[in-house]
Amino acid sequence: MKKRFVFLFVIIFSAGSAALGQTVSVRGKLFDKESGRAISNGAITINPGNRSTITDMNGEYLLNCSPGIKQLSTQILGYRQLTIEFSAKSDTVINLYVQVLPFELDEVTVTGEQVKNVRITQHGNLVVTPAAMHETPKLFSEPDLLKSLQLMPGVITGKEGSSDIYVRGGSAGQNIILSNGCYFFLPGHFLGMISPIDLDFLENSELFKDYFPAELGGGASSVISLRFKEPETDTLHAQLRLGMLSSGITAEKQVPELNLNIAAGLKHSNYWLYYPFLNRILSEDVVKYLPHSAYKFFDGFLKVSHSSEKLGTINYLFFGNYDKGKQENETSGLTGDTILFNLDRLSNDWKSQIHALEWEPPVKNKLKWKFDLNYNRLSIRREAFHQTEKRVSAILFDVIQTAYAFSPTVNILGYSATVSGNSDKFSWSAGLSGRLRNFSPNITVNHVSWQKDVEHSFGEGVKVAEPAAFFSSTYHISRKLQLDAGLRVSGAFLKDAHFIIPEPRVRLSYNPGGAVSPHITYVRLSQFDHSVEGTNAGLRSMLWIPVSKEFKPEVTDVISAGFQGQIKEHYVWSIDAYYKKIDGMLDYKSGASFVYDTTFAEILDVIEGWAYGLETGIIKTTGKLTGTMSYTYSRSKQEWSGPQGLIWIPANSDRPHNFNLAMRYHLNDATSFGLNWVYASGLPATIYMHETSYGKYYNTKNNIRYFDYHRMDISLRQRIIKRKYSMFIDLDLYNVYNHNNTFYFKEVFDWYNNVSYFKSISLFPIMPTLTVTIRY
Structure with missing residues (x-):
């Protein structure tokens, strides 16, 4: 492993021997x-x-x-x-x-080429704007931030259609969202396929994956920083978007008399309209996993800000989400002279609300202060019910029922105070932050059979205090040499345990923003939440539990090195190698069962992991043809305790080869075309090897790999401009050449040959969708 790591860095540094001009x-x-x-x-x-x-x-x-x-x-x-x-x-x-413009008679739209493209910051992070995302093809014609990030170097996609992201070999649960000083996690809509971060409300986002300023924490792999929009003029502007899966309305206005900016919006699902179409074109094996036609979701947004010379800037942000779905399947089969009737019922609900208040007082004595106070509540309800009836000659002789209820709820009160200053060569920031969390697992299991009845619950309510202190700085050592360094000390205090994690961060770069800029970075990140992936046969199911005496925080150490650069004013490029070590992750033990085990300690193992990779990308920023192209080589391993002992297995994010192409062609100011082509090595997956008298035998987890994944998407965007309004028509074609990418492997029994085999089930065939947006 060390030889591979050294080899990657030799490649990186040998690739950068270029002469630097004055x-x-x-x-x-x-x-x-x-x-x-x-x-x-x-x-x-x-x-x-x-x-x-x-x-x-x-x-x-x-x-x-x-x-x-x-x-x-x-x-x-x-x-x-x-x-x-x-x-x-x-x-x-x-x-x-x-200076602010005093008024505008008509709407003015600025869509500069830089705004329409992804940008790489000096610190190797990625900035994405809604303008860039709207110009590329989209699943269901739904603008989706996380799916746009899946096309970036160093980011690995999850299952087909999923909005999961795996950053530099980390897990899907190691990415945290930050907005207005509030850190939070959000599940996805449509069983994880659509992210709830609506681009109608968003101004820009930044994915921190390389260097993290010390004020950022809470995610062991990445932090996604969101900045929501504010009104552009004192004229009331509104937008109505009509889509196939969802529709939404936004409005924004300045109130100059009160120095107020107000922006608000609401999005709701149209799934009941789209369901008959999906039910017709998708196979029965896929439809049974999708929500019933009654499924619905809502996203609400409100931002109010006030600016004045006396008070400075005060921002209030509300972000609310609601998701509710339910499905039911009945099957029957014959084993000898016994008829089996199976009933499966699944309910998925979740709710989230975020209230974030941020105050930036006027700058005094060259010092800039910022204060944040926020509240976040997330509640998830996932209930699964299975019943099997056994009948012989229509006589019922056995009924087995199993019911699982996962209903975790977390209430979080967050706060922070930051002060910063700068001079010609040195800039710095320092502060205190923290979260007070009240976590309730609410996990219950009921199992009824002729042998015995089982009923128990898992976990107790947990209160966690998570204070942190940080100092971050940037020092220009010379005309071209820049040092970024910082230290964050994060803590977690519980009733029976406490943890203190020092998190040093340092980055040394030469000629940042120049034609060629080499850099080397080391960061340590910690996370006081644990996410545990369930099965990857079908749609994902994730268990969340807090840090505890038995389960310590997740800590990652990442070292990376590479080059960034520009080719004239048309192209921006980057190449990086990285190595990541992960401690404190959790995974299910071999044979773990919520029916027969009674505590989390009996179900879960504490494991370690490591990852390394090479990521490259190039962005064309100007001209009629713009876009991004990236390649990521990513390997990720984790420990697993199987029947043969502790071994290393591929992690869920272990997809060696990933190539993404996202291009946009602007025919004129009104018409643009988009094209995506995605290729990725197959995801690791688990199937049993054979059955025993005790049940199915798995030699290891992730013991196979799905077939390689690839697809092409195209889009057309037409803009119609009138004096009083403008209209956008988005036509998207997903999976153009109708490639059957594996969604999961289904076990099928061949009655004629008396054998079982696994059949590859695909999710989406070629999918045409249409969205119309009207702006007033």
Whole structure:
């Protein structure tokens, strides 16, 4: 394993022996002139050279250019354009202050090329905007953030149709979402196939997967930072989106008299309309896994912000989700002279609400403060019922019933206080944060048979305090050498146990933002939640439990190195190798049973894991043809205690080869085309080897691999612009060449030959969908 790791780094560093031309770095921050608030997602351009960038979540930008007389210009919706001329002789810091436009007579839409593309930050993270996601093909024509991230380097997709992501060999439960200072997890809609993060409400998102500033924590693999939109003008704007799976409405308005910005929206499912179509085109083996026509979900959003010279900026965010589904299947069969009648019933419900308050006081003495207070409640109800009746000559002689109820609920109160400052060569931030969590497992099992009845519950309510302290800094050692370093100390305190985890982070980069920029990074991340994957035969089922005396926190150590660069102003590229070590993960023991075991300690094993890989990507940022192309080589292993002892097996994220192509062609301002092509090695899966008198025998978990996965999607987007409104028509074609990708392996019994075999069941054939969006 060490030889493989060394070999990857030799490849990386040998690939970067390129001559670096003389360049000058221009960096700074973009501010609202009146409130002093930093502005993210603002387009900054330097000429001559026509190089552009977008400010990050802290309003910071970095551009490189040749020495000489230069012009910096800004383009931010709702602000006056600012142009500054200066002489670039050496590295320069220029902070930009822009003024709000007083009013707009008609709607103005800014869709710059940089906004429509994925962006790689100086720290190797990925920024994705809704404009970029809307231009690419989509499943069910549903704009989906997580499915867009699946196309990025270093990110591995889950099962067919799933919105799961595996980042650098981690698990699907090691990714946490951050917005307005609130950390949270969200299940998916449509049994995990559609993420609830609606792009109608989103301004941009950033996937932290390489270097993590010390203020970020809570996810052992990645943090997905969301920034929600604010009104662009003081004119009321509304949007109505009519889709096949869901429809939604949004509205936004500024109230200048009160210095208020208000944005709100509601999305609801149209599944009852789409279900007959799915029922017709999908096989019976797939339809029985999908929700019944009564399935429904809702997403609600509200953001209110106030800005003034006296108070600074105050933001309130509400994000609510509701999901409810139920399905039932009946089957029958014959074993000898015994007729078996089987009834399976499954209910899946979940609810989430997020309230997040953030306050940024006016900047004083060059110090910027930020305070966050938030509340998050997530409740999940998953109930499964199975009944088998045995009859001989219509006489009932045995009934077996098993009922599982997984209804965990977690209430979280979060808080943080951060202060930051900067100078020409040094910027820093420090603060305290924490979460108070009340977790209720609510897991019960009932089993009824002629032999005995079993009824028991798992776990007790747990209260966890999770304080943290952090310090993060950026130091420009020389004109081209930059050091990012920080330390986060995270803790968890329970009634009978406590844990303190130091998390150092460091990144050394040369010539950041230049034509070629080498870097090396080390980070430690911790997580005080455990997610345990169930079976991968069919749709996923995940068990969540908190840290405890028996189950310590999950801790990952990641070292990575590579290069980033630009080719003129048209292409951005990156290549990275990484190695990750994971401690404290949980997995089901061999033979674990909720019926016959009575505690989590009897069901779960504490295991270790490791992963390594090579990820490459290139982004074309300008011209009529834009897009991304990426290749990721990813290996991931985990421990497993089987009948033969402790062994290493492929983890669920172990998909060696992953290639993604996402292209967009802009025919003109009104018409664009999109194309995705995805290839991935088959997912690891588990099937039993043979049956014994005690039941089915599994030699190991993940003992086979599904067939390799590939598909192509295409899309057409037509924009119709009128004086009072604009209309977008999105036509998407998923799985164009109708490839039968494996969803799960179904056991089939051949009565003629008296043998069983496994049949590959595919999920979605070619899927045409249509969405119409009207903006006023």
